[in-house]
Amino acid sequence: MRIGELAHRAGVSTRALRYYEEQGLLASERTLSGQRIYAEAAVERVRLIQQLFTAGLPSRTIVQLMPCIETGHASHEAFELMAAERNRITAAMRDLAAARDALDRMIDIANHPTPEHCPALREPAWSPYHAADSTTPIPEQAAAI
Template identity: 75%
Template sequence: MRIGELGRRAGVSARALRYYEEQGLLEPDRTFSGQRIYPESAVEWVVLIQQLFAAGLSSRTIRRLTPSIQAGESRDEDLALMTSERDRITAAMNDLAAARDALDRMIDIALHPTPEHCPALRSPAWSMLDGASVEIGQLAR
């Protein structure tokens, strides 16, 4: 089948398929004129690639897992790689949760300012100006 048909059947764009080829994830045969031709099995393979991307894996990681997947094997180093990727994703999620919590605190402060969090509420704004004018007057002498 040609690239357009594979894309329609697998639910991806031709551009995505060309990207998968560039990344070494998909290897089409070529016609005499250079057009890409894919076997029927490519539909299932592209769907699996999409699932692996959705799981947060990079194209490099998917490429490393490809031989085991195609052989129907489960190697210790592949499981270690996937566990490492899961740990990376978990750490990123924790970092994002911490950032969200900090932003929630800032939103709460913005909605409910207090003297503790807002220097302008600690004393009247004109008192700061009065002190500044005194200093300026003293410098002019």
């Protein structure tokens, strides 16, 4: 089947299929005119690739897992690889939860400002400038020096 038909049947874009080929996840034959031709089994393979992407696996990891998937025998290394990816996702979720919590605090401060968090609410909000208190020359003094 041609790339358009595979894309339609597998529910992905033709661009995704080209990407899968570039990453070594999918193979095609070429016609004399250079058009891609895929085997019937490519539909199921593309759906599986989509499931692995949905599970959060990057293409480089999927490439490493494909030999196990193709043979139906998972190696110890494949399980370690999937566990490492799960740990990576879990850490990213923790980081996102911490960012969300920090944003929630900022939203609460914005909704309920206090002098501690908002300089405009402090008494006085700013201090007047006193030339006698300053050791830094003001522009007129600097020009005269």
